[in-house]
Amino acid sequence: MKPTLQAVADAVGVSRSTVSNAYSRPDQLSAALRERILDAARQLGYPGPNPTARSLRRGFVGSIGVLFTSQLSYAFTDPFAVRFLAGVGEAAERHGTSMLLVPLPQAQTDARRAVENAAVDGFCVYCVADEEWALDVIRARGLPYVSTAPRDDAGADERFVGIDERAAAYSAAAHVAGLGHRRVALLADAVLPDAPAGPLTLSGPQEVWHPTTRGRLTGFADAFAEVGVDWAGLTLLNAPGNSRRAAAAAVAGLFDGPAPPTAVLAGSDVLALGVLDVLAQRSDGPVPPVSVTGFDDVPEAAAAGLTTVRQPAKEKGRIAAELLLDPPADAAANHVLLPTALVVRTSTGPVPRS
Amino acid sequence: MKPTLQAVADAVGVSRSTVSNAYSRPDQLSAALRERILDAARQLGYPGPNPTARSLRRGFVGSIGVLFTSQLSYAFTDPFAVRFLAGVGEAAERHGTSMLLVPLPQAQTDARRAVENAAVDGFCVYCVADEEWALDVIRARGLPYVSTAPRDDAGADERFVGIDERAAAYSAAAHVAGLGHRRVALLADAVLPDAPAGPLTLSGPQEVWHPTTRGRLTGFADAFAEVGVDWAGLTLLNAPGNSRRAAAAAVAGLFDGPAPPTAVLAGSDVLALGVLDVLAQRSDGPVPPVSVTGFDDVPEAAAAGLTTVRQPAKEKGRIAAELLLDPPADAAANHVLLPTALVVRTSTGPVPRS
């Protein structure tokens, strides 16, 4: 039987309250008595107050949840997600708070249950797919949360950290348009739920399912509309899962037609790198170069010479956690927009004369 | 006031037990009643049983802790650690268990407190530095744990997953020795606690502080002893923090002497990459090439052409978590040794004729 606080109290001959105070409120008893209690505890092998019982009584846990609306492995596989986590960890560490990573089962019902059962004081929601159901549960639990995906119906008091997806995407597309590209493919994750990898037809970017993807595709479209290429003139490709492999699958055969695109704008670096993988393997004779852009500026992008839009990944995580751990009094400050920057490298260039 | 289970019971006109059963043991009541209860709960905005109260009563939490005896940021920065985490996540996901990442404050006392307070059912201990104190706390709490560092006094029942550090390191060193190198530097993290970056003198590898580092350095020494280079003939360098930067600091000036080493054996890929960084920047005239080996075979190693010892990172994490989540009945199976393999790339070559 593991010793409890009661056992220590009995051993020393004081009440439970006093032992509790010895741990949590040293100023409530004499230093001597405290020492005596702590000694007895050591003697008995009492490991300190049971965390769960303490949490129940106190009403808070001392840890924040990080929710990835996807497989948990995504959190450690996607380079952007990893840097986001690093930021959360930094803030959590400074705050003396733990991070709980909650895996979500595939089935909706079980996933809800998982969010309901997470012993946390709040959530950072890293949105990979639909998250509305998760936010519902979190709100029902009365827990605070910070979202990183733009939400149309976000209340003014909703805590958010993110970027201006549309403007950021525009900057990349305007660069490519400025280089003269007109036959262009747009490649993104989660264009529609459950759509397979490959081309897709939508009547406009507003039909895109995922809010982040929607923002980026809209920005891409903005830039090309300005140079006379409307939405119908762009090739839209879905790459479910946001992986290099998905990107490769999505662009399969893309360059084999009579008038292949001269540029591919990807919704993430990971996808862009997947496209570069494919292009690098096309050694079937001299091929006109294809311009490729990414999004995020993950570490791998620099080595690959990828032109991309930089957004501060770690910062995003850090701020998300800080917004959760000590929310600014000023309501407006709960909505943070991070800066982005177009980083031009070697993966983009003028349209080749054919 | 948030509704409690009691409130739901009152609303439906049943007892608390029945409501509890509706959530946790559906087979204990009629489907009709269960529906009625769940409906009422929805109506009242009851988010399901309070996780903390449930944990207290049930005696377990449903999450495992991952302990990095270092800054939490290490977990997301070090490529090997990230892959380890991915493995843990995979197992946790399959098991429906959450992962708690516990940041450890610098001060020992606070760090102990953090381990005492973690609401988990067990720990995966990823050893970066001294971990003995943490294991003490965990044992006092009566919680199971899995260690990844070889421990001299490990009981037979201690769960462990790792590699034969010494033999693995030997394979790399033997390769380098076989190429003819005799003037060699060994570079490692945590050779001695609190030692600064740079050269260090020890009377033998058994004096090395950290068990993992000790194993690897011993393996290196084994190989060179076989070709007549004893411990005193090797240059030992400490690189605290296991970062590229630490490696760079450690080898500063190393190649400027009259008889510089022709090879550097690093205790990790990260350190080896740091050495390659330094070597790449030495553009002061034609320099004889220096052979470099790493350890781990992280993703970055391949691109850098680093000769290294591969160990299965993700596998290690996965098995650690599995050992924790459902320990094999067979005691011997609680001690898992993973295979390693020497991967020869371009960073090693024959000794240049000077």
Next chain:
DNA sequence: TTGAAAGCGATACCAA
């Protein structure tokens, strides 16, 4: 400075 008593919100046994 110390202790008595009242929960925190739920679960599980056992009886009905």
Next chain:
DNA sequence: TTGGTATCGCTTTCAA
């Protein structure tokens, strides 16, 4: 199938 009752281990007024 359902409900009563006794905990789970601790914290926190409040009174002494």
